[in-house]
Amino acid sequence: MSSTEQRVAIVTGAARGIGAATAVRLAEQGRAVAVLDLDESACKDTVETITGAGGRAVAVGADVSDEAQVQAAVERVAAELGRPTVLVNNAGVLRDNLLFKMSAGDWDTVMGVHLRGAFLMTRAVQSHMVDAHFGRVVNLSSSSALGNRGQANYAAAKAGLQGFTKTLAIELGKFGVTANAVAPGFIVTDMTAATAARVGMDFEDFQTAAATQIPVQRVGRPADVAGAIAFFTGDDAGFVSGQVLYVAGGPLD
Template identity: 80%
Template sequence: MARSEQRVAVVTGAARGIGAATAVRLAAEGRAVAVLDLDEAACAGTVERVRAGGGTAFAVGADVSDTEAVTAAVARVADALGPPVVLVNNAGVLRDNLLFRMTDSDWDTVLGVHLRGAFLMARACQKHMVDAGFGRIVNLSSSSALGNRGQANYSAAKAGLQGFTKTLAIELGKFGITANAVAPGFIATDMTASTAARVGVGFDDFQAAAADRIPVRRVGRPEDVANAVAFFTGEDAGFVSGQVLYVAGGPLD
């Protein structure tokens, strides 16, 4: 597919985990992919995986919570690959703690990366989508949006992303742009491994305990989430917008 015919996708937090799996999957779908993460050098592995599969990838370093960094990053993508018309807001961090122990920095960091970051990236990319008359925005929420002990900051950010998604769907629909959210349950990533370490449980035991509570009797893989994102970003998903899809192996209470 020639560059002029390729849809360009930006995936944030794409150096590893869900973001990396999503970048690889979107490249397999024929997208040229901008692999964006805080540390540009850390994106090399994902870029290599995409290129090894015959795809096009470009590494970009940026702090998604910084307005100037986001503006510069999106401009770099447009210059290198073409106008970005697919955006996957996946970048995230954890600063888990109970409310009485949670610091201002814990709160601000998590809300800044997840919620402010999604806002800044969507605002920077939407003008390219409007000009193209086509756009796909997918925001990564979480089952923690329903509430989770020790995650007041993370839960608030992930719930906020659902409201943000629905509002984007209303505002941008007339321009051919859809906005949807994917809300993973337990996915085996470095982030969930860090949670296991924080509570003092071995990661294998942590996953086994989680699997026992999941109807399909296994924990999720990054590729499970990437599959859902691929659907929402596809050419055939133009009549699906403002939705939240839980990728959690079963219904949630």
């Protein structure tokens, strides 16, 4: 990569929440950003925020669990923005339920988006990273990887992403590619709002209750996670790989 070539990032699940905050943060750091989500039109606000500030961005619609769509999306990004060398695997879904109520479809959907999606995206992008002798992969895990009632599928997927991350670090390190995971705790997003609804609580009350259990006495915001991701994608993190960083307002067991 020449010293003047702009690095290109792909952020999945970037229409809203943590993904949108991350896309904007990476653009602020000078990267061209592919804002990828299942519904391309839903990426409009994120793209406009970036381009309105003078950055480069493109909206890309793709189902990360679909092999053909992933390959087409990465090829499009390479053609329109340049070869991608930063990948943030953030796309995610919830299908919460207690184990005895959880359907096989609910299990498969969560595994497909989180684990299969991260695998397919990383496999499709890694050749660009290897060719550039530079790459940054950041996978979104979760504090739920440690276990969480009603989330057997989600917890298993997020724990799996930690193993996936460490293996990527081992396999791709010699090519100048690092892989790390960020594991958020309670972050105010549509997904935590859905969890509040599942347990029958008002979302504001849900946040207040959660904050009392967090050492810093507040819940997290998407920007908190975006900052951690931005560090892992930068030049200063070139000797940090295979790590899991919990962004949770305190220590976790």
